[in-house]
Amino acid sequence: MRSRSHHPRLCGGWARAAGSPSPPGRVSGVAALGPSGARTWPSLISALVAGRDLTADDCAWAMARVMAGEAPAVPLAGFLVALRAKGETVAELTGLADEMLAHAVPLHLPEAAGPREAAVDVVGTGGDRSATGTSTVNISTMAALVVAGAGRTVVKHGNRAASSQCGSADLLEELGVRLDLPPQRVGEVAGEVGITFAFARVFHPAFRHAAEARSGLGVPTAFNVLGPMTNPGRPGAAAIGVADARLAPLVAGVLAHRGTRALVFRGEDGLDELTTSGPSSAWRVGGGAVEELEVDPRALDLPPSTLADLAGGDAPHNAAVARRVLGGGTGPVRDAVLLNAAAALAAADGLEGDLHEALRRQLAVAAAAVDSGAAAAVLERWVAATSS
Structure with missing residues (x-):
């Protein structure tokens, strides 16, 4: 049985999707902010198109917009395709999943x-x-x-x-x-x-x-x-x-x-x-x-x-x-x-x-x-x- 252990990090390393290695010297996981210093759909998509990893907070912002009904179909589709083309990371999936879970209807177990x-x-x-x-x-x-x-x-x-x-x-x-x-x-x-x-x-x-x-x-x-x-x-x-x-x-x-x-x-x-x-x-x-x-x-x-x-x-x-x-x-x-x-x-x-x-x-x-x-x-x- 083959075995290989990993301690996943939130940026870079093996935590990137297989087949999508980070280029040497690239800074990963820098917040994708627009000219105004705030996150926008264009700022996130531009970062992804440039091959930059997003932070968990970047992706949580995106999911929060979805949950609030404030994510127009065109930029949301562009975000998802650009994320897929770059190759997802643990940090990015964590941001999306945790924010979605935070908006879920609670399920209380007796x-x-x-x-x-x-x-x-x-x-x-x-x-x-x-x-x-x-x-x-x-x-x-x-x-x-x-x-x-x-x-x-x-x-x-x-x-x-x-x-x-x-x-x-x-x-x-x-x-x-x-x-x-x-x-x-x-x-x-x-x-x-x-x-x-x-x-x-x-x-x-x-x-x-x-x-x-x-x-x-x-x-x-x-x-x-x-x-x-x-x-x-x-x-x-x-x-x-x-x-x-x-x-x-x-x-x-x-x-x-x-x-x-x-x-x-x-x-x-x-x-x-x-x-x-x-x-x-x-x-x-x-x-x-x-x-x-x-x-x-x-x-x-x-x-x-x-x-x-x-x-x-x-x-x-x-x-x-x-x-x-x-x-x-x-x-x-x-x-x-x-x-x-x-x-x-x-x-x-x-x-x-x-x-x-x-x-x-x-x-x-x-x-x-x-x-x-x-x-x-x-x-x-x-x-x-x-x-x-």
Whole structure:
């Protein structure tokens, strides 16, 4: 297993997106101020076009304008494209994510849900980048149910499908989970069931102001990876899949600065999951540091799969697959779900020691949660709790 440790900095160094090194002697992270000494859209865009890194405060200013509905579509689109072309840094993603989270509707977890630090999110950015263009079944959503079945409190943050036929919200609704709950009830459900869903459109209503700029661009930007970093429940642990190879280590860097325990990963087949079709790149986050590793399903005695084995469809199709897996059905989808559930369980436990050994232990825990019926029972209770 390859291993490389990093202590992410907010400017320069490895904290820049892969493939975008800082030119020698360049000063990074200088505030992008206009002639008047204040930040403006032209001052930020000009700095980015010149290849300069922005500060976290620069990007927080930009996100604050978005949240206030004061970001016209044209300059916002220019900002996002220029940021992408330069290559994002940990500081820039931190500024965007932290400011967005500061404007979120609070999600309060009751005492029955346990300490916030012990809760975990299992989430992916979406936008799978496999060579075949395959959209998979909802692996992270099924994994979240398995983790809750194993006794961990799950606060899942998600939305409807953006680039596929079925997002996490679409699947859960098809399974009978009601999502249009007031924020207070969302927190209460976590205490009653052990899992809850923070619907992005409910907890980040101001982010709607970015919709016109994003839809007009039609290309992925930094905004596409903010979801996993802006969970309003602020769980202390996370298993996060990032399809974009350039941004995955930067997401890990943002989480490291927050003190989150996390495993960030990307399948070498382009999936935003720990894949069973081959190795996955992984970044272990803990103690403020990031360690780059590799997860090989062969080392965990998991049978190899193909992308076709994991292919998904619309909400009814994916819901039928989920019911089969939760009912004890075997095969490649179950293997992938258990592997991603194991990653979340390992993150919740602190990710100490050899990663493959930690995953092997948690695979057994995840399998027991399914085979005992505990994961299916969680879904049944969740449907009942949100219907009452």
